[in-house]
């Protein structure tokens with residue numbers, strides 16, 4: 001178990017399309033433990049974490065909703081209510097700069113747990129937002145990709161101020 005370093009925008013691993021987990025083996029257990037540690041105890045602990053953010057392009061996310069961290073393997077989303085809700089969102093991989101992002105209001109998540117058991121749940125509000133954000137990571141999408149025009153320019157200039165390189 002270990003808190004892992006968070007990869008930041010500009011790191012190519014954040015832009016890969018992550019691979020489906022075929023076997024939930026020891027490597028996946030270790031990855032899951034590290035993700036739970038990182039999302040709950042890391043310096044930049046947050047509401048969720050996707051495996052690419054610690055450098056592993058596999059379809060695994062951790063969601064830490066109301067301090068109950070959970071691992072979701074091969075998560076898929078179905079939109080149940082596509083009403084777009086706009087709210088501020090941050091991401092550890094983009095230096096936690098907040099920006100307003102539109103997300104679907106209500107979704108269904110289908111995934112597997114660490115025992116390979118199917119998880120099926122419906123999520124609304126913040127929970128729906130976290131899942132959409134983390135699953136974006138598995139497809140190489142960052143919050144900046146949801147912005148355009150002035151808000152995108154402002155966001156990029158903020159990143160330039162805080163990023164070391």
Ligand SMILES: [Zn+2]
Nearest residue numbers: 091092093133
């Ligand atoms: Zn993120």
